[in-house]
Amino acid sequence: MIAETMCAAVSAAGLGIAAITAYRKRFLAATRIAAYALVPVGLVMVGAVKWLANTAFSPTAWAGFAVLGVAWLLFMTTRAVERRGGGSRKERKAAARAAREGGGPVEPAASGPALGAGARPVARPEGKPREERPGDDFSDIEAILKKHGI
Template sequence: MLIGTACTLLSAAGLGIAFVVARRRRYALALRTAAVALLPVGLAMTGVVRFVLNMTFNPLAWAGFGVLGLAVLLFLSGRLAEGRGKDRGAGARAAAEPAAGTPRSLPGGGRRGAGAADADDFSDIEAILKKHGI
């Protein structure tokens, strides 16, 4: 009885707020407010509120929520462990292969080492310095 009265008063207050919002010509907001305001009465009429209140003070129900939480935690940790195993395998394969951005050969078909590339860079610098008389 008390639950029904409290839910009715809560819904009446929400409908009053929806009416005030509608007078300000904000009809879409007023409709959403009225829809939310009717929820407590609907839940009380279906018996959901009484069910939730009985479940709230039941230790067996809370133990059930604990078991459900443990199950979700175990499931997620299993998925995490599975994902890490795949990442390690991919990392080992990537370390064995050369990097994708590293050219294996030059377009002309010849292979140049790192020393030859550095020598070309320095020859350009030397040419610039000679041009300026340094």
């Protein structure tokens, strides 16, 4: 009974504010305020306020909320463990089966040498030894800096 009375008072106050807003020629805002003000009365008429009041003071309802919270916690825990463990149970079984059979997932854009097929070390010509000059590493950088005047 008290909740219904409070909802009616809130609605009456809201409609009063809407009337003052309409008086100031802000009709769109007044209509929006009136719509919000009518929501509590509508909830009382539907019976949602009575249901909510009965639920708020019911130990059975609070126990139900606790059970739902535990279920949600268990669900999220299993999801976190699944993500750390490398996927779902089916995905882990498929990966183990592929490892036993010798095949495995291959990156689609992998090149031949990356897969090991035909990978040979690049041979240098015998007559030309590799020349190492300490200044060669930065010559292209120096050219860029000179180009920009740095």
